[in-house]
Amino acid sequence: MTKYEMLYILDASLTDEAKDALIAKVEDLVNKNGGVIEKTDRWGLRKLQYPINYKSEGYYVLMTFEAEKSFVEELKRVIGITDGIIRRLITKR
Secondary structure (H helix, E strand, O other): OEEEEEEEEEEOOOOHHHHHHHHHHHHHHHHHOOOEEEEEEEEEEEEEEEEEOOEEEEEEEEEEEEEOHHHHHHHHHHHHOOOOEEEEEEEEO
C-alpha cells in the first residue's frame, strides 16, 4: 500500500454536524475499501485564495492515509460528486 495525503475543502455554510458527517463519510469510505487512516487534521475555516462557486471561505481538512492505487481513483470519483465538498487534492507522500 502507498501513503497518500488528501486535502479537501468543505462548504463553509454547512453546519458543524454536516461537516462532521462528511468527514466521517470520507473516513468510512477509506476504511471500507481496505485503506488505513493515519490521521485527520481539521484546519478549520480559512479564506480561499479565489472564490469558488461564489464562496470566499472554506473548511479545510487534511487526511493522511494508506491505500491501493486503484482505490484512490475511486476516491477521487466519489469525492468529486459529493455535495458539500468544494475541492480536493490527493498526493503521494
